[in-house]
Amino acid sequence: MDDVTAAKQASATPDTHLCAVEVFAAFAALSADDKLKLDAIERIKRWGTGFERGQLLHEAFCQVVLGERRCPRDVPLMAFLVQTMRSLASHERARQRRTASMDAVAREGSVIPAGTAVSETVEAGAADLAQRLAHSREAVEAIISLFDGDEKAQLVIMGWADGCRGAALREATGLDQAAIDYAAKRIRKTMKALYPNGWTE
Amino acid sequence: MTTAKKADETDEFERFEDGLVDSILAASGTDLRDELRAAGEDPDAVIRSVDALLASAQRACAGQRLRDAQENVRAFRAGARTPTPEERTAAQTRLDAARAGDRTLSSKTLLAARNDQGATERDINSLLDDLAELKRLEQQAGENDTDAC
Numbered sequence: 165m166d167d168v169t170a171a172k173q174a175s176a177t178p179d180t181h182l183c184a185v186e187v188f189a190a191f192a193a194l195s196a197d198d199k200l201k202l203d204a205i206e207r208i209k210r211w212g213t214g215f216e217r218g219q220l221l222h223e224a225f226c227q228v229v230l231g232e233r234r235c236p237r238d239v240p241l242m243a244f245l246v247q248t249m250r251s252l253a254s255h256e257r258a259r260q261r262r263t264a265s266m267d268a269v270a271r272e273g274s275v276i277p278a279g280t281a282v283s284e285t286v287e288a289g290a291a292d293l294a295q296r297l298a299h300s301r302e303a304v305e306a307i308i309s310l311f312d313g314d315e316k317a318q319l320v321i322m323g324w325a326d327g328c329r330g331a332a333l334r335e336a337t338g339l340d341q342a343a344i345d346y347a348a349k350r351i352r353k354t355m356k357a358l359y360p361n362g363w364t365e
Numbered sequence: 366m367t368t369a370k371k372a373d374e375t376d377e378f379e380r381f382e383d384g385l386v387d388s389i390l391a392a393s394g395t396d397l398r399d400e401l402r403a404a405g406e407d408p409d410a411v412i413r414s415v416d417a418l419l420a421s422a423q424r425a426c427a428g429q430r431l432r433d434a435q436e437n438v439r440a441f442r443a444g445a446r447t448p449t450p451e452e453r454t455a456a457q458t459r460l461d462a463a464r465a466g467d468r469t470l471s472s473k474t475l476l477a478a479r480n481d482q483g484a485t486e487r488d489i490n491s492l493l494d495d496l497a498e499l500k501r502l503e504q505q506a507g508e509n510d511t512d513a514c
Contacts, residue, residue: 184430191419197394199415200408204389204397208382218418225422230429246390250383303378324384325377348388349396355385356404 181234182241188229190241198242207362209249213256217361224248310354316347317354448497456496460489 182190194202202221210220224245227233233251235244304325311317319337328336333344389397398408448456 184426188423191423194419195394196412197397199412200394200397200401201389201392203411203415205386208386208389211382218414221415222418222422222425225419226426226429229423229426230433243390246386250386254379301377304381307381320384321381325381327380329384329387345388345391348385349392349400352385352388352392353400353403356400360404360406 181231181236184229184231187235187241191225194242201242202245205246206249207360209253209362211253211257211362212260213253214260215253215256220249220252221245224252227252307355310358311351314347314350316343317350320344320347321351448494452497452500453493455500456493459496459500460492 206218206221210217213220215223224233228235228241228245228248233244233248235241304321308318308321311321316337316339319339320333323333323336326336334341337344339347401408401411
């Protein structure tokens, strides 16, 4: 499509995505609570990405402003920004895992069997809890064990790990929403105390 | 426990992590502040650091947009070409026709004419180039419209 045709089409159909100026305005309107949430989420999602503190949020912001990821008008910017951080982190983690696998192949001269967790391939000295957390079922089990004596919190963790949310989580745990919210609060508080900067430190 | 889908172990951890993220999104500001204080952090300092980060990102984006715009201008100029003699002749004919229909055209449109100096040769050449370019764009648009049908 040439520039003239593109311009014609652009003028004929309303833009369904926010432009840079609108994104700037939406960011300026973020509340203090939103900023606390962005910070807390960034700490969690930047694990295993190689991003320094603040870089994941910075990158997500820039991609949305520059139109590399376009925010639909019917999606709240806050939700879109969080989803962008999730997506960036997921891609970067996958890239890091591929690099780790290639390093292991180069080091050991063999191909890692399919399904083998990266944590099994790294050197024993580097197998700290943060790395173990990321790539194995043991990670979730380790987290569950942190809540011995708090069965509701354990049920919520298991539900999250199974991908349950909302009504599905209530059904799976047998808890009402208030009990789930309270358990989630205890989980956040404990994880925050153990890993104040996410799983990285 | 209901399992949404069969997944590998990494997925299981990431889903737990996303559950944690969702709970942060649903949490009240009061709860988040309490959790930060319990971890020995100052919520106001966290907010200031996010403000600083967003301001820094905003400056970086403004700089990038400027560089992109400059690159677009360079690319446009690199793609622009001098009209062929035939195109220039056609443009001259078009301009002459317009002048015949409006004898004050030059004084209305050319900056030099506003100073009672008449249109310079450079003004006329520039106008002819613009007309040739306009004709080319019109032809391209016509061809594309035909293609679309």
